[in-house]
Amino acid sequence: MSGRLVVIAPLKKGALARARELLEEGPPFDLERTHFDAHEVFITDQEVVFLFEGPAGSLTLEFPGQDPALWKAAAAWAECLAGRPRIARTAFAWRRIETDEGVTFAPTPGPGDSEGGDLYSP
Numbered sequence: 832m833s834g835r836l837v838v839i840a841p842l843k844k845g846a847l848a849r850a851r852e853l854l855e856e857g858p859p860f861d862l863e864r865t866h867f868d869a870h871e872v873f874i875t876d877q878e879v880v881f882l883f884e885g886p887a888g889s890l891t892l893e894f895p896g897q898d899p900a901l902w903k904a905a906a907a908w909a910e911c912l913a914g915r916p917r918i919a920r921t922a923f924a925w926r927r928i929e930t931d932e933g934v935t936f937a938p939t940p941g942p943g944d945s946e947g948g949d950l951y952s953p
Contacts, residue, residue, distance in 0.1 A: 833868065834887035840879050840908075840916035850879055850911045859904035879911075880919075 842850055854872055862870055869884040 833884055835921060836883040836885075837919040838881040838883075838916050839919055840881070841913040842874075842876070842878055842911055843913040846911040846913075847874070847876055850874060850908075853904070853907055853911070854879075859900045860898070 851874065854874065858870070865885075867883050867885040869882075871882045873880040873882070
C-alpha cells in the first residue's frame, strides 16, 4: 500500500517568482536515491505544496544533515517562506481502479452457458 506526505508552506508576498526559480532547479537531493515513489509540487500565489508518495509507514523527510546542497536549498527557501511549513493529513481519497480490457473476474461458464461448458475442472 502506498502513502502520501503533503507539506504546505506559506509564501511571502512577492516571493512567487523566486519560489518558481527554486522549483525549476529541482530538488536538492537525488529522488532516485530516496524511498519515495513519486513527488509533485504545486504552487499558488500564497503557498507551495509538496506531495511525496511512497510505501505507507516510511514517509518521512529525513535527509543527511551534512549535505551542503540541502543547507543551501533550505536557506534559499527560508527567504521565500512567510511561516513554518505544515503537514496535511489525508481526510478523503478516491482513485479509479483501472482494469485491462477483456479481463474479467466473472465465474467461468457452466454447462449450457456456452459452447464448451466449464473450462476449468475442479
